[in-house]
Amino acid sequence: MKRIYLDHNATTPVEPAVLEAMLPFFSGEFGNASSIHTFGQRARAAVETARDQVAALLDARPQEIVFTSGGTESDNHAIFGVIGGAGAAPKHVITSVIEHEAVLNACQALEKQGVAVSYLAVNREGQIELEALRAAIRPDTALITIMHANNELGAVQPLTGIGRIATEADVYFHSDAVQSAGKIPVNVKELQVDLLSLSGHKLYAPKGIGALYIKGGTRLRQFFYGGHHQRGFRPGTENVPGIVALGKAAELARLSLSEDATRILALRDKLEQGLLARIPDAHANSTRVPRTPNASNITFPGIEGEALIISLDLKGLACSTGAACSSGAVEPSHVLTAIGLSAAEARATIRFSLGRHTSEAEIAAVLEMVPAAVAQLRQLSPTYQPVPANRR
Amino acid sequence: MSTELQLDSLPVAAETKPGMVAVAMSGGVDSSTVAAVLMQQGRPIVGLTMQLWNQRRLPELQGDGPAQHRCCSLDDVYDAKRVAQHLNFPHYVVNFEEQFEERVVRPFVQQYLSGRTPIACTNCNTDVKFEPLLRMARQIGAERLATGHYARIRKNEATGRYELRRARDDSKDQSYFLWGLTQEQLSCSEFPLGELTKEEVRTLARNVKLPVADKPESMELCFVPNGNYVQFIHAYVTERGTPISDAEGDIVTESGEAIGRHNGVHNYTIGQRKGLGFAAGKPIYVLAIDTKKNRVIVGEDEGLRCASFEVEGVNWISIAEPCAPLRAQVKIRHKHEPAPATVEAVAGLRARVTFDTPQRAVTPGQAAVFCDGDTVLAGAWIK
Numbered sequence: 130m131k132r133i134y135l136d137h138n139a140t141t142p143v144e145p146a147v148l149e150a151m152l153p154f155f156s157g158e159f160g161n162a163s164s165i166h167t168f169g170q171r172a173r174a175a176v177e178t179a180r181d182q183v184a185a186l187l188d189a190r191p192q193e194i195v196f197t198s199g200g201t202e203s204d205n206h207a208i209f210g211v212i213g214g215a216g217a218a219p220k221h222v223i224t225s226v227i228e229h230e231a232v233l234n235a236c237q238a239l240e241k242q243g244v245a246v247s248y249l250a251v252n253r254e255g256q257i258e259l260e261a262l263r264a265a266i267r268p269d270t271a272l273i274t275i276m277h278a279n280n281e282l283g284a285v286q287p288l289t290g291i292g293r294i295a296t297e298a299d300v301y302f303h304s305d306a307v308q309s310a311g312k313i314p315v316n317v318k319e320l321q322v323d324l325l326s327l328s329g330h331k332l333y334a335p336k337g338i339g340a341l342y343i344k345g346g347t348r349l350r351q352f353f354y355g356g357h358h359q360r361g362f363r364p365g366t367e368n369v370p371g372i373v374a375l376g377k378a379a380e381l382a383r384l385s386l387s388e389d390a391t392r393i394l395a396l397r398d399k400l401e402q403g404l405l406a407r408i409p410d411a412h413a414n415s416t417r418v419p420r421t422p423n424a425s426n427i428t429f430p431g432i433e434g435e436a437l438i439i440s441l442d443l444k445g446l447a448c449s450t451g452a453a454c455s456s457g458a459v460e461p462s463h464v465l466t467a468i469g470l471s472a473a474e475a476r477a478t479i480r481f482s483l484g485r486h487t488s489e490a491e492i493a494a495v496l497e498m499v500p501a502a503v504a505q506l507r508q509l510s511p512t513y514q515p516v517p518a519n520r521r
Numbered sequence: 522m523s524t525e526l527q528l529d530s531l532p533v534a535a536e537t538k539p540g541m542v543a544v545a546m547s548g549g550v551d552s553s554t555v556a557a558v559l560m561q562q563g564r565p566i567v568g569l570t571m572q573l574w575n576q577r578r579l580p581e582l583q584g585d586g587p588a589q590h591r592c593c594s595l596d597d598v599y600d601a602k603r604v605a606q607h608l609n610f611p612h613y614v615v616n617f618e619e620q621f622e623e624r625v626v627r628p629f630v631q632q633y634l635s636g637r638t639p640i641a642c643t644n645c646n647t648d649v650k651f652e653p654l655l656r657m658a659r660q661i662g663a664e665r666l667a668t669g670h671y672a673r674i675r676k677n678e679a680t681g682r683y684e685l686r687r688a689r690d691d692s693k694d695q696s697y698f699l700w701g702l703t704q705e706q707l708s709c710s711e712f713p714l715g716e717l718t719k720e721e722v723r724t725l726a727r728n729v730k731l732p733v734a735d736k737p738e739s740m741e742l743c744f745v746p747n748g749n750y751v752q753f754i755h756a757y758v759t760e761r762g763t764p765i766s767d768a769e770g771d772i773v774t775e776s777g778e779a780i781g782r783h784n785g786v787h788n789y790t791i792g793q794r795k796g797l798g799f800a801a802g803k804p805i806y807v808l809a810i811d812t813k814k815n816r817v818i819v820g821e822d823e824g825l826r827c828a829s830f831e832v833e834g835v836n837w838i839s840i841a842e843p844c845a846p847l848r849a850q851v852k853i854r855h856k857h858e859p860a861p862a863t864v865e866a867v868a869g870l871r872a873r874v875t876f877d878t879p880q881r882a883v884t885p886g887q888a889a890v891f892c893d894g895d896t897v898l899a900g901a902w903i904k
Contacts, residue, residue: 436660439613443567443661458572458616509660 179376213350283424292321338371431513548597551669637886647701700900
């Protein structure tokens with residue numbers, strides 16, 4: 130069976146050019162980047178080239194890039210680092226209700242340590258309101274952490290506005306850009322962020338590598354203790370193949386971003402409009418705000434998303450509902466309920482996320498498969514009643 | 522020992538149909554072997570593992586270190602996935618946490634708190650496995666559901682009814698937990714292990730090198746760690762914000778004489794002998810629990826014996842509801858040897874059971890199953 134993969138927000142395949150770039154650093158070029166000898170020097174050079182490449186994607190300076198094990202570590206490093214570095218006085222953090230668990234659970238852990246946390250609501254389109262952010266700021270606010278693009282909806286938050294408010298209030302601003310980097314421009318200067326998280330495997334590099342942008346001068350408490358690697362910001366022998374891969378992937382993303390975005394957007398719109406036209410009562414979420422070009426989040430009233438995902442996978446199409454727990458079971462999505470969907474609607478919602486190699490032919494096939502599967506599930510649904518034409 | 526037993530030597534079920542079969546997989550050896558048996562028969566299968574309980578809940582019940590040997594523990598889910606990879610068929614985890622809590626856990630707790638002794642496994646079979654799971658199976662294109670239960674289904678061509686029958690391996694028979702199944706549910710279910718002994722199942726599992734062939738059996742109530750249901754009930758109702766009062770009360774004899782104190786009626790079950798907190802000359806048992814007066818009634822073994830009792834929620838399986846009194850062997854708990862009795866159906870899905878010889882500890886909340894030899898005629902809840 131030829132399988133179609135529309136779950137690029139979960140992970141992406143390693144780009145062949147990225148794989149090619151990293152492979153020598155497993156065996157031939159295996160040096161420790163901290164070693165004094167030639168082996169080490171070659172590894173160091175590769176690491177620093179990668180740092181330049183990642184910095185270039187973000188319009189940052191290379192010394193502002195710290196390599197980590199991925200998005201979760203970057204988020205934790207930023208959040209606990211800022212709070213730990215902010216002195217002993219009571220502190221306050223502002224985040225949103227639709228953040229990734231890496232941020233939400235870190236904030237909940239902070240609450241247990243006595244830090245106050247405000248969780249900003251989002252509107253029906255999945256965006257926070259800047260006025261609500263402004264109102265939430267207190268004298269003891271130490272950090273604003275708001276994601277760039279949401280993993281389930283693709284909705285892009287108004288980061289420029291948030292950055293401006295954070296700068297005016299002199300509060301550190303961190304953004305989880307795991308779902309936006311490589312899909313839309315991420316310019317740390319324009320966004321006025323102090324910290325920004327990246328993950329390799331969401332942009333065609335392997336799993337287990339990520340980066341944190343730390344603006345020069347940002348006060349962060351050390352998160353890991355160990356050697357002096359990466360200026361002491363992130364001790365631990367550098368994952369040289371992973372770092373090289375992330376660098377190469379960042380370079381490819383920078384060079385092909387606008388071209389990729391245009392092509393993927395056209396396919397995404399074709400998919401979304403095609404599904405909405407073919408499936409009665411279906412509606413797409415977050416369509417009235419800027420979205421990452423690859424994501425489409427659609428509610429098919431009357432079905433169980435879990436059953437649809439399994440049916441489609443059995444037919445060779447991989448897509449997803451919002452969140453999966455470690456067992457692989459579908460969990461109720463906190464993001465979908467946050468935008469006002471009922472529990473039943475949230476369970477009836479599917480995410481399609483396209484990628485760099487998604488083809489016209491694949492989208493055409495999906496436009497055949499999904500409507501048939503939804504129709505079949507609705508036939509078996511104990512509850513589905515089509516909405517009368519005059520009330521649609 | 523039948524080490525020569527091979528999958529292809531098994532009789533193919535008469536019910537074999539060409540459509541896809543969903544296999545309910547717990548990650549244990551029984552349900553994994555079901556998958557192997559069906560694969561061997563050349564039938565297209567899909568494995569489904571139910572996520573029933575969020576192990577992050579009730580953290581006070583967790584010991585130190587990662588959870589093990591419990592329902593929905595990641596180990597079990599990954600075991601099921603390994604079996605699916607090994608035999609090469611698709612496998613998915615499906616989330617029924619909400620249904621499980623609503624239809625199994627909450628009633629279980631409520632029953633205990635009202636002085637009854639519930640059987641969660643029956644509710645789980647009737648209301649989760651053979652309801653939402655069967656529905657999910659159909660939604661994803663399967664026509665039938667196979668499970669690792671030790672029981673048998675036979676269609677009686679004369680009556681047109683699907684009959685539930687005891688397993689060939691009497692020591693493993695699970696028909697006692699399956700009496701709630703409707704004709705519709707039985708018509709599309711399969712129990713491929715019903716003709717096998719546990720030893721034969723393990724042999725088959727080893728012969729096809731299932732990674733779980735030698736996995737120890739789980740005996741406990743799956744969602745209650747360490748089998749300590751009193752602790753579970755406490756943690757659960759506390760989490761839900763309605764902590765139970767551990768209202769102390771009297772332990773009384775049948776004549777009403779207080780002879781001790783109890784620390785909450787939910788700590789007791791009928792027939793219980795140990796842990797009554799006092800020593801008596803003769804063995805003393807819990808005879809009844811009176812939640813209204815907050816009393817535990819105790820007495821000698823003789824007082825536990827009961828000749829006649831009423832049941833409710835009767836499900837007639839292998840026969841239609843009879844108009845005349847019926848002779849049957851009636852089983853009143855999982856490990857009870859069925860005893861001869863007369864069963865009289867009463868309007869409103871009820872029945873009266875009268876044993877030929879009084880039986881020990883007829884316990885409200887448990888099930889009574891009426892058998893005719895290997896055939897399960899009906900089952901019901903003891904009132």
